[in-house]
Amino acid sequence: MILNAFSEYIKKFNADVPAVVVLSRWLREKIIKEPENNIDLVIQKELALMKNKRGLFLITAKSESGRNLLEHLYEFALSYDNYKFSKWLHKIKASDFN
Numbered sequence: 078m079i080l081n082a083f084s085e086y087i088k089k090f091n092a093d094v095p096a097v098v099v100l101s102r103w104l105r106e107k108i109i110k111e112p113e114n115n116i117d118l119v120i121q122k123e124l125a126l127m128k129n130k131r132g133l134f135l136i137t138a139k140s141e142s143g144r145n146l147l148e149h150l151y152e153f154a155l156s157y158d159n160y161k162f163s164k165w166l167h168k169i170k171a172s173d174f175n
Contacts, residue, residue: 078115078116079116079119079120079146079150080149080150080153082116083100083103083150083153083154084153084157086099086103087099087100087103087154087157092161095154095158096153096154096155096157096158096161097151097154097155097158099154100150100151100154101134101136104120104124104126104136104150105126105134105136107120107121108120108121108124108125108126108136109126119146120146122139122143123138123139123140123142123143123146123147124136124137124138124139124143124146124147125137125138125139
């Protein structure tokens with residue numbers, strides 16, 4: 078359910094933006110705003126947003142299940158980048174590398 082929501086969100090972005098960057102933006106938006114659905118509630122229950130004085134932020138897990146959620150979302154983002162790269166690579170010819 079959460080991976081599906083993130084996959085719908087990531088489709089809206091340009092292919093040049095790394096999926097991990099999109100993931101951090103999506104999670105930050107979900108944690109900051111008022112929960113609208115069960116996905117927002119689970120993310121807010123399991124993950125925490127920490128911010129320093131310079132405006133940099135860190136997303137951490139509040140529990141073991143939150144760590145698993147964050148890990149799986151991160152792996153999904155990496156696999157999405159690999160998928161985009163493989164699609165690009167299949168369109169390239171060997172002569173393009175000369």
